[in-house]
Amino acid sequence: MSIQIDFRNLTVKYGHKFALQDVSLEIPEKRIFAIIGPANSGKTTLLKCINRTIDFVSHAKVQGRVLIDGEDVFRIRNVYELRRKVGMVFPLPVGLPLSVYENVAYAPRRAGIHDRHELDAIVEKCLRQAMLWDEVKDRLQLLGTRLSGGQQQRLTLARALSLRPEILCLDEFSIAIDPVTTMRIEDILRELKNEMTIVLVTNLVQQAHRLADYTAFFSASRLIEANRTETIFNQAAHRLTARYVAGDFG
């Protein structure tokens, strides 16, 4: 089993404030890797380093390395290619103010795919994968912003899948949607892990337990421990981890 993402001594500061301190972590290929921890422990920042959207925070300073398939992310010239390789789903559903069809076709179009049949195929496949197809197939021209919150989150997922990413990152995706949609997306993720590496940041400890092969626990900008999910939940090495997964704090 090979390593897909390799964080080496990663430190991120916003101004003078640490968001991540000396994090070293290996994320294996085609598994679900959960990242848990209390608010402000640096989980989102870690994701932003994977696709380098941390670049958009002008006062962020990064030290250390992030290797994807052995290549240093912060040395990559074509950052747009990198972002196409990494699908991102953020906490709040964002339907772009375009039709449902164009929402999903957005990234492929920007990447240079213009053939109508090819786009049709991508849109259908991604909407099916995101379990949204049946609900929107008759109204693909509807504005994405007019869908319900849960539908928009699945639309966001379909968009993230539209470039066949090797890595899919989800940041607390269930925070603004209903439990039924959450369960459906969890099912989707179990399917998708055959095709791609999934990094799942979650504030629901049980979600990590249900889904993840591996789990890492962050607290106060540090990686406390990472291990097989079973181990984290049953025989955590640190008291802090044990208390967190037991729901004792955070």
Added chain:
Amino acid sequence: MNKAVDNQALLSSLAVAKSNPFAPTPLEERKRIKEAIAKWLLAIITLMLVLPVIAILGYLVFKAWPILGPSFLLENPQDNMTAGGIWAPLVGTFFLVVISLLIAAPIGVLAGVYLNEYAGDNWATRVVNLAVMNLAGVPSIVHALFGVGAFVLFAGMGRSLLAASCTLAVMTLPVIITSTREALSSVPMSFREACWNMGATRWQTIRTIVLPNSISGILTGVILQVSRAAGETAPILFTGAVFFRDVPEHGWEAFFPYGLHDRVMALSYHLFTLVTQVRGVSDEIQYGTAVVLIGLVLFVNALSIALRSYLRSRKKW
């Protein structure tokens, strides 16, 4: 004894409970009265703001009524302004506005896009923002003097349509930049982030998401500057306005009576001279000119409001 009192209290409280539970308490009654007073007071004050506008417009139209008609618009001033119409200044104002916007709108919109979408949050950007904001507050007479120095003298344009248009452009530029930025920043940040996360470049994001959803606001800002450029006198006073100029009023040339290097007549300046510089101008001509000028401004403002509400009705989120 005690028991009897207790019973009485119990009974009376029951009576209260039985009577209408939605009946207003004295406190709510007082709140209701205050609410009514506030509402009427505010309505009256608002009415007092509208009244002068209606009064001024009504008075102007009433005084100008006999002269208003197509010939007033289409004829040049005659007999030392005491007869004829306002064609020459009307066309002059049109060209001043159009040329100044052709200069200011592209520069202003592009600068607004840069400042809002590309510029980082550093001291240089903050200085530029501060400068733009202050420039928007500079009195128009100062713009006029700047125009004399920069365009008439330094750039060697002389007092001309071009110099006056450039001066108007400098005056409208900061406001166009500011309104463009406001329109752009009304597009939620999350849309941009979603695009960047999919590997779109900044420019692709601007072209596909940001501009299409802010163009209404940008256009409204630009259109509002039409009325400002048409109405101001000071910026053109020393840079290109002329007291009188005989221009063709028939045929094709009537629509292009001025060259870029000619001095031009303009409505606002024409009104000023009619009232202060020339003897024996009938009231009708003076009021008629004012009505056309104010009508132009109101028309453009109405247009921008209509555009805005049309585009707002198609808002996508």
